[in-house]
Amino acid sequence: MKTIITFIIVFGVLVLVHEFGHFFFAKRSGILVREFAIGMGPKIFAHQGKDGTAYTIRMLPIGGYVRMAGMGEDETELVPGMPLSVELNEQEEVVKINTSKKVQLTNSIPLEMLEADLEKELFIKGYVNGDETTEITYRVNHDATIIEQDGTEVRIAPLDVQFQSAKLWQRMLTNFAGPMNNFILAFVLFTIYVFMQGGVAYTNTNLIGEVQANSPAEEASLKPNDKILSIDGKKVSDWEDFTEIIQASPNQELNLLVESDGKTKEVDITPKAEESGGKEIGLIGITPPKKTGFMDKLAGGFQQTVSGSMQIFKALKSLITGFSLNKLGGPVMMFQLSAEASKAGVGTVIAMMAMLSVNLGIINLLPIPALDGGKIILNILEGVRGKPLSQEKEGILTLVGFGFIMVLMVLVTWNDIQRFFF
Template sequence: MNSIQIALQIILMFFVLVSLHEFGHLYFAKRAGILVREFAIGFGPKLFSYKRGETRYTLRLLPIGGFARMAGEDPEILQVATGQTVGIRLKDNKITELHTDRFERLPNLLVGEIEDFDLEERLFVVLQVDGESHRFAVDPKAEIISQGKETQIAPKDRQFGGKTVLQRFLTILAGPVMNVLLAFVLFLIYALSAGIPTHIKLGQVEAGSPAAKADLKQGDVILSVNGEAIGPNGDRLVELIQQSSGQPVQLILNRGGEQLQKEVTPVQMGETVRIGTALGYETRRTQAGEAITNAWKDMTFMTEQILAGFKKLVIGDFKMDDLAGPVGTVKFTAEIASAGVAPMIRWSALLSLYLAIFNLLPIPALDGSRLVFLIIEALRGKPVDPNRESLVHFIGFAMLMLLMIAVTYNDILRLFQG
């Protein structure tokens, strides 16, 4: 597989994992009536942007995540104030556009000075025009236009904080849940494509190795070892070989439909006893029920491994080389992509599952931390001060960025050191 194909696979994988996660937030936010201002893939400067309905969809430069920016998650910043001169556009006696500048150049605008306003609850603006006060209702979807930039107002009932605890909880939880569902679907696809192992099949045979001297060939299917039927049990085969250092092992093979008997003597090769051949599997087609069972077992096993890894982080039982940032992840992903489509599918499933579990950790700035704040709100009957919560998330995000910088620096060092 060439470099362009591998690069496209990595980009597609990242796009699908992040997009589906953020789509979970987007979908449930819109179902709850929350105004989603932006749906972004990546962080940093915008590469591409377009607006559909109330939401702006953007692709950003740094491929390290994404976000669905909902009104009210951070305190709303109003671009108007009492005493300010503005231009308004009316439709059905309601303000649909409120211009803070350049209104002299625009036709059909009513210009005046703001005496009073409420753009979150009562939705009105009192404007002084030619010495007279006029009260205007404001459309719930009115736009504030400042320096050519449009910002839709967010009434309280369209803000994240204006919804019930359950609606907000489901909106936040939906992102990780989508990644869990994607992981299971990918594990299922892998189970269907990889097949069910029936026998062990030899891979590439190393030149000059005991396997080569015994005339073992790539593609030989192992039927038995020392009279013991081995089936697809690779662990048992390795165990028998490692117990037989310097001692002949009797193999019954199937080579192209012909049954052969071979004798091979395992030897110490590096840190272990080997015969010098890679191992693979001969498989049969997977049935639907088997695929579902295997996908569930695979996902359960990977979940246990991921949680074990996080436990090591918590207790400090790790080295910096045990961690991988974007550079290390891309490098390893490229190696897996070059091995074929099936390994890439399984690896994508693992990353999706990892993304879900990582986001559910109660670390500030992650979904798990936001869920904790919602649980606290439900228990105490009132929300945590939004400014304090925002500060906690900001500090957490800064710490995550520092960790990512450190891990990425280590990845680059390892890359240059081979």
């Protein structure tokens, strides 16, 4: 249960922050956000906001989305002969169109639809109450809503509030805002983690920060602020130098030359063997010193965000040069990480969430159709050409990209299941 709660919180926050970036900048650009969804699949909760957005929670915790007007994501298509019902206001304008059998409107008019235009002319025409002798045309209010077949109520999408009606720079910023929010979240979380740790470690020194209780270092009488000068006669000047030697020497006795309280002494120590990343490394139970100033902690949060980004880029390079499904992870991998992090404590969960946020931001910026990066590439192409791609071509590219992502997700998920459960 602890793992499940951790997974839901981590996944929910990452998706919420990412999608809120798209949502916020779409709203600021005058684009109608028809639905803000957390999760995928069947709807389990919906609320129609006064701002025209339907806020929904869906059953499968594998993503989320912001459905913007004009993005080709409409789930309900009105076709001639379709039975529906309409609700009118005092001006005899349609303010609600019901296409769902799950919802009954008390003051609605049954209509067999013949023709409709909910983008330009804003009208709907049909036979009322099954009377095929008379066609009636109703004007549709600009802010009317439509109830989709699953019962979700969303606003209609006239041309003036569609995505393509916004300026190019506004659309580009709206597409970039999701990944941008993930980078901001990562910085905030890494900064919180640094504050929880009491400061940010600095490693361009050979000083010892803390010595863990009952560790090889404590048994060898090493103390905070001791300076490691050499190991087995090899001079060391910073943490990278001596941690590389120590980690490569599990269960092997090492001779350290240490400066302590102004005096130099030799210490024999045997690193304890521990497993990390599928291999055995040596540890002696020391940590680097920390910078504890407020600005140092902020700088530490930024530094860890950059460092996390570099790790993701290295992983992507490794994936390109030698593709393997074992280098990828999906929701199952994320659940496994949540299980391990929840056992380690709140700090580890925060650090993991920060790293996943960086990962989500970078992956979404890849130039793959259907991802934010692919959409930004299309925005740049539009700026160069002076006109956008046709909706048909853009739709095909998006469909191909979406299909590729879905196939990859299925393969990765199945591979994760085999790795962790078989």
